[in-house]
Amino acid sequence: MIPRYSRPEMVSIWEPATKFRIWYEIEAHACDAMADLGVIPRANAEAVWKAKDVEFDVGRIDEIEAVTKHDVIAFLTHLAEHVGSDEARFVHQGMTSSDVLDTCFNIQLARAADILIADMDALLAALKRRAMEHKMTVRIGRSHGIHAEPTTMGLTFARFYAEMDRNRRRLVTAREEIATGAISGAVGTFANIDPRVEEHVCAKLGLTPEPISTQVIPRDRHAAFFAALGIVASSIENIATEVRHMQRTEVLEGEEFFSKGQKGSSAMPHKRNPVLTENLTGLARLIRSMVIPAMENVALWHERDISHSSVERNIGPDATVTLDFALARLTQVVDKMVIYPENMESNLYKFRGLVMSQRVLLALTQAGVSREDAYRLVQRNAMKVWEEGRDFKTELLGDEEVVKALGTEKIEEKFDLGYHTKHVDTIFERVFGET
Secondary structure (H helix, E strand, O other): OOHHHOOHHHHHHOOHHHHHHHHHHHHHHHHHHHHHOOOOOHHHHHHHHHHOOOOOOHHHHHHHHHHHOOHHHHHHHHHHHHHOOOOOOOOOOOOOHHHHHHHHHHHHHHHHHHHHHHHHHHHHHHHHHHHHHOOOOEEEEEEOOEEEEEEEHHHHHHHHHHHHHHHHHHHHHHHHHHOEEOOOOHHHOOOOOOHHHHHHHHHHHOOEEOOOOOOOOOOHHHHHHHHHHHHHHHHHHHHHHHHHHHHOOOOOOEEOOOOOOOOOOOOOOOOOOOHHHHHHHHHHHHHHOOHHHHHHOOOOOOOOOOOOHHHHHHHHHHHHHHHHHHHHHHHHHHHHOEEOHHHHHHHHOOOOOHHHHHHHHHHHHHOOOOHHHHHHHHHHHHHHHHHHOOOHHHHHHOOHHHHHHHOHHHHHHOOOOHHHHOOHHHHHHHHHOOO
């Protein structure tokens, strides 16, 4: 997590001061619940709330931890410095460190998910706007990087919208799954703390009680959360790769916005490079690299070990901060992307009608020619376009067998672009609903 690829709102979730504030709220709400149950004096619970406006001293906590070698104990010691040793003696009663650490971590992940979902909403709005704008802007579709058949730029944006809409649902599901808390004590049996304390704390902090924890919240939840982030990252790369392809000099059907004063190369003044989408490709790799460690965290020893801890201290902030930045950057790319319809038209006809070969093939079979013979007739004319630079329609009109089967009027008809866009409205309705 470095400032270059960070945005303040997401970063603030992972600041030490935010973490300690959440720890404090967990402990204070737990004291309230225990006081309600008559386990501790009400006065002691109320005393803990005296620190509600305190800005905990991160440096002081670090200083204490240097001696205790235990972060939660260091925090509790610092809290007692504000509340008073006698007043704070019931803080953390019956609890274990993971009750605080895991519940806090899940709160942070849920808050991060809220930002990511908002990011996704902004991206979806940009993709929809560009899809509507270029709904009928015809471009060549490609398979294996080779010209295939006509499609539209609007369909390209709509395809990415549908993919990101699925990703939004994944993020919502991931947030729901991660938003659990556990205040169950050592090995999760509630031997030293009433389950109603957990219910109270979770209700106050917007969580669901973990149905069964050990000494930790089960890490399959976290694996699912980071897997969802990895899928979103892959979709970001999917869009970025298409933009990078479109910006190639030989293609130039679209490009990233090039701002006034921007420089593309230190050596070549003419360059306009797809630097933002190349950056997004790299960030996607980084986010995906954090999925495997999250998966490996699922298998812990017995009721608890801390092999997951060092992993999560890194991937929690890094994955969410990086994805937040990447989604915002991609939204900017989509929103400002420059589209070149004229180049799309030029590319479409670069091979002189060759992309209409399937229409001719189907017409021949419908006219009674066997599929094998129809394929042979079309391919022999198509190869002249590839190898000799001929015009496909001209070759077909000069092929006696093809003309005999179809007639010149039907051959001409097979080069109508409208044939390929006749169901665009249907697809848009499926993706966006009635518009």
